Amino acid sequence: TQDHGANLYLVNPSLNLTFQHPRSREIKFYPSFFFSEKLLVLTVATEETDGFRRFMQSANYFNYTVKVLGMGEAWKGGDVGRSIGGGQKVKLLKKAMEDLADQEDLVVLSVDSYDLIFAGGPEEILRKFQQANHKVLFAAEGLIWPDKRLSDKYPSVRSGKRYLNSGGIIGYAPYINRIVSQWNLHDNDDDQLFYTKIYLDPLQRETLNMTLDHKCQIFQNLNGAVDEVLLKFGTGRVRVRNTAYDSLPVVVHGNGNTKMYLNYLGNYVPNAWNYEHGCSHCDDDVVDLSQLKVSYPNVLVGVFIEQPTPFLPEFFQRLLTLDYPKDKLKIFVHNNEVYHEKHIQRFWEENRNVFSSFKVVGPEENLSQGEARNMGMDLCRKDATCDYYFSIDSDVMLTNRQTVKLLIEQNRKIIGPLVTRHSKLWSNFWGALSLDGYYARSEDYVDIVQRKRVGVWNIPYMAHVYLVKGSVLRNELKERNYFVLEKLDPDMALCRNAREMGVFMYITNRHDFGRLISTANYNISHYNNDLWQIFENPVDWKEKYIHQNYTRIFTENFLEQPCPDVFWFPVFSVKACDEIVEEMEHYGSWSGGKHEDKRISGGYETVPTDDIHMKQIGFDKEWLHFIREFISPVTLKVFSGYYTKGYAIMNFVVKYTPERQAYLRPHHDSSTFTINIALNNKDTDFQGGGCRFHRYNCSIESPRKGWSFMHPGRLTHLHEGLPTTNGTRYIAVSFIDP
Numbered sequence: 188t189q190d191h192g193a194n195l196y197l198v199n200p201s202l203n204l205t206f207q208h209p210r211s212r213e214i215k216f217y218p219s220f221f222f223s224e225k226l227l228v229l230t231v232a233t234e235e236t237d238g239f240r241r242f243m244q245s246a247n248y249f250n251y252t253v254k255v256l257g258m259g260e261a262w263k264g265g266d267v268g269r270s271i272g273g274g275q276k277v278k279l280l281k282k283a284m285e286d287l288a289d290q291e292d293l294v295v296l297s298v299d300s301y302d303l304i305f306a307g308g309p310e311e312i313l314r315k316f317q318q319a320n321h322k323v324l325f326a327a328e329g330l331i332w333p334d335k336r337l338s339d340k341y342p343s344v345r346s347g348k349r350y351l352n353s354g355g356i357i358g359y360a361p362y363i364n365r366i367v368s369q370w371n372l373h374d375n376d377d378d379q380l381f382y383t384k385i386y387l388d389p390l391q392r393e394t395l396n397m398t399l400d401h402k403c404q405i406f407q408n409l410n411g412a413v414d415e416v417l418l419k420f421g422t423g424r425v426r427v428r429n430t431a432y433d434s435l436p437v438v439v440h441g442n443g444n445t446k447m448y449l450n451y452l453g454n455y456v457p458n459a460w461n462y463e464h465g466c467s468h469c470d471d472d473v474v475d476l477s478q479l480k481v482s483y484p485n486v487l488v489g490v491f492i493e494q495p496t497p498f499l500p501e502f503f504q505r506l507l508t509l510d511y512p513k514d515k516l517k518i519f520v521h522n523n524e525v526y527h528e529k530h531i532q533r534f535w536e537e538n539r540n541v542f543s544s545f546k547v548v549g550p551e552e553n554l555s556q557g558e559a560r561n562m563g564m565d566l567c568r569k570d571a572t573c574d575y576y577f578s579i580d581s582d583v584m585l586t587n588r589q590t591v592k593l594l595i596e597q598n599r600k601i602i603g604p605l606v607t608r609h610s611k612l613w614s615n616f617w618g619a620l621s622l623d624g625y626y627a628r629s630e631d632y633v634d635i636v637q638r639k640r641v642g643v644w645n646i647p648y649m650a651h652v653y654l655v656k657g658s659v660l661r662n663e664l665k666e667r668n669y670f671v672l673e674k675l676d677p678d679m680a681l682c683r684n685a686r687e688m689g690v691f692m693y694i695t696n697r698h699d700f701g702r703l704i705s706t707a708n709y710n711i712s713h714y715n716n717d718l719w720q721i722f723e724n725p726v727d728w729k730e731k732y733i734h735q736n737y738t739r740i741f742t743e744n745f746l747e748q749p750c751p752d753v754f755w756f757p758v759f760s761v762k763a764c765d766e767i768v769e770e771m772e773h774y775g776s777w778s779g780g781k782h783e784d785k786r787i788s789g790g791y792e793t794v795p796t797d798d799i800h801m802k803q804i805g806f807d808k809e810w811l812h813f814i815r816e817f818i819s820p821v822t823l824k825v826f827s828g829y830y831t832k833g834y835a836i837m838n839f840v841v842k843y844t845p846e847r848q849a850y851l852r853p854h855h856d857s858s859t860f861t862i863n864i865a866l867n868n869k870d871t872d873f874q875g876g877g878c879r880f881h882r883y884n885c886s887i888e889s890p891r892k893g894w895s896f897m898h899p900g901r902l903t904h905l906h907e908g909l910p911t912t913n914g915t916r917y918i919a920v921s922f923i924d925p
């Protein structure tokens with residue numbers, strides 16, 4: 188190992204110089220030639236886990252000299268997260284200390300690494316160790332482990348943590364050596380018990396000059412102390428503050444089941460993110476796909492349609508428009524809904540040759556969600572050429588075409604793009620877990636969702652959409668059953684498994700990636716069900732059904748006035764027109780244009796049309812909402828000063844055809860103003876048609892599909908429907924503010 192950094196900054200205790208200001212945090216009044224001690228960090232790590240990398244990142248940031256013991260060896264120390272064990276760590280330390288035993292000036296810091304970060308530098312540790320005025324200092328915690336019966340043997344403390352924790356030990360090399368050289372147990376015996384027994388022996392405690400870091404000056408164990416700890420943002424660096432002892436611990440240890448809390452702290456400490464500079468590791472180790480010499484990595488896309496989902500054809504279109512070579516994409520679809528088979532069939536027929544492969548497992552397989560997700564993931568795991576597994580649920584609308592590339596470039600084992608429910612705080616990750624493993628809000632959750640803090644965040648749970656490296660599926664996550672665990676939801680099962688394997692999960696909000704749509708209240712008993720989604724998924728509704736040039740009405744005055752006070756503007760997309768017509772024809776009960784009409788009050792219509800009311804297909808609430816959202820703003824623009832209530836009783840689709848009703852005689856409407864939206868195309872779908880306003884002798888004979896007329900209903904605008912001479916013409920009409 189290199190020996191740089193924290194060598195020379197402390198008073199040598201053998202010179203017998205004591206601090207004149209023991210409470211002072213500064214040591215700069217001492218001449219530097221006295222500072223002759225060195226700090227060596229020893230840690231045991233058998234694998235380069237994500238936690239280990241984070242540890243090393245923080246150690247390198249502060250220029251610690253770190254010696255790693257046991258790397259590559261098989262771990263035989265037991266599952267220390269759950270039971271006793273860890274003896275292998277002492278054995279390795281004992282061996283390492285043999286060579287260091289005679290270095291009197293060497294201070295050794297022995298720490299865990301998978302669940303630990305440095306929040307301060309070596310100078311600070313040495314200074315605080317010096318202030319503690321002992322030869323050996325152990326970390327302390329408030330909970331006793333592993334043998335509660337030893338409690339009485341501990342010296343009592345007036346304030347501070349009473350019990351020893353072996354995750355952090357600092358001391359002079361000869362003394363540490365005298366402790367660990369006593370080890371003669373097995374690899375799976377408990378290291379903490381070993382140290383505890385030595386410490387609790389009054390004679391050894393005195394001769395080895397040992398004490399505990401009762402007030403977390405150096406070591407912060409988080410177990411049982413999460414409530415004592417806060418992030419402290421400073422310029423450049425972020426620390427943790429222990430509010431119980433008003434200390435700034437240097438070594439932060441996520442012992443026990445506080446790993447997730449450490450992960451949260453590690454998103455900031457020591458320099459991962461702060462208010463001034465934002466994210467400082469986001470561009471570390473990234474893969475630059477534009478510099479790729481060989482071809483793009485192979486990605487298996489697992490698509491999960493587990494419930495009826497609005498806008499599924501649009502979902503598939505977005506897959507198609509992802510900016511990624513399609514011959515590098517294999518698609519696996521699990522569809523649990525008979526309702527969606529037609530959508531998948533259509534997509535497949537149109538795009539069967541676009542992707543490298545396309546496999547669908549349908550509802551007839553009767554797979555549980557967990558089984559289906561296991562199957563998708565396993566397809567990538569078993570295929571050595573599968574570089575990434577990209578899992579996406581049908582309720583994720585990826586609006587960012589670069590998503591797959593951006594995730595690959597971020598180069599993490601598991602990473603999801605942040606997607607949120609429109610204008611809600613609902614998203615695809617949790618910042619913290621409750622004790623029973625469900626959602627808990629982390630302090631930073633809202634800021635991350637709203638992108639006030641931007642970065643790549645280590646989080647305990649994510650779902651809906653994520654990318655996993657194929658290599659990880661063949662190593663750390665090589666079992667085949669991660670989505671099925673106890674009674675957990677499949678994604679919760681996956682996340683718990685990943686956490687237990689020490690694989691970090693990240694969410695990135697560095698870009699806008701897209702949104703989550705709502706699948707709640709999705710009624711699939713209509714013919715075109717998405718039309719009804721105007722309340723539940725307004726953004727997707729607008730994107731699908733509102734004309735592309737609609738907003739230009741307001742920005743560029745994109746509308747026409749073909750006759751006096753008759754305004755003409757784009758409002759519906761082609762899809763909206765087609766689906767409304769389909770919906771009506773599917774319903775099929777056209778009124779026949781008779782004067783007697785049970786649907787209206789009075790039961791008599793003087794100028795009847797052959798029509799179906801919106802109410803008859805259960806679309807009246809949605810239609811009125813459409814009027815309020817999309818027609819009212821136009822009204823205000825063209826009839827300025829008139830604020831419409833957006834209220835209408837008569838909302839209907841009219842069908843003109845030479846065989847039934849071809850035209851409508853001159854009449855007024857019972858409205859303040861009327862809208863009349865053309866639902867199909869002249870010349871392709873019908874001939875003739877149009878509208879004539881008598882007062883101005885003005886006709887509009889070429890209606891445009893998706894465009895609406897808006898004109899006053901009474902007095903000035905006597906009008907007639909011109910004859911449709913061939914084919915069928917459809918219009919949607921509302922008499923607004925009757």
Ligand SMILES: *[C@@H]1O[C@H](CO)[C@@H](O)[C@H](O)[C@H]1NC(C)=O
Pocket residue numbers: 248249250308
């Ligand atoms: C670590 O060392 C580098 C190079 O010597 C130096 O630039 C940097 O400031 C040091 N970091 C700290 C936190 O002292």
Ligand SMILES: *[C@@H]1O[C@H](CO)[C@@H](O)[C@H](O)[C@H]1NC(C)=O
Pocket residue numbers: 200320321322393396
């Ligand atoms: C422990 O060592 C310090 C010097 O490092 C000394 O001042 C102190 O008296 C010692 N304490 C005991 C109990 O021996």
Ligand SMILES: *[C@@H]1O[C@H](CO)[C@@H](O)[C@H](O)[C@H]1NC(C)=O
Pocket residue numbers: 553
């Ligand atoms: C589908 O699976 C469930 C649970 O495994 C079972 O209860 C049900 O009977 C199965 N249905 C069919 C049609 O096989």
Ligand SMILES: *[C@@H]1O[C@H](CO)[C@@H](O)[C@H](O)[C@H]1NC(C)=O
Pocket residue numbers: 710711712713804805
């Ligand atoms: C779904 O739509 C149908 C047809 O309009 C209607 O009869 C039914 O009540 C609706 N179901 C729900 C739960 O709203």
Ligand SMILES: *[C@@H]1O[C@H](CO)[C@@H](O)[C@H](O)[C@H]1NC(C)=O
Pocket residue numbers: 734735736
């Ligand atoms: C929107 O307007 C532009 C011209 O201004 C036109 O090219 C485009 O086709 C229009 N979009 C639709 C959907 O009609």
Ligand SMILES: *[C@@H]1O[C@H](CO)[C@@H](O)[C@H](O)[C@H]1NC(C)=O
Pocket residue numbers: 884
């Ligand atoms: C109406 O306009 C047409 C041409 O657009 C013209 O031939 C006709 O004479 C006009 N009628 C009246 C009453 O002005």
Ligand SMILES: *[C@@H]1O[C@H](CO)[C@@H](O)[C@H](O)[C@H]1NC(C)=O
Pocket residue numbers: 871874913914
């Ligand atoms: C009516 O339309 C059909 C098909 O759209 C076409 O074949 C026919 O020639 C048209 N008839 C007239 C009289 O234009």
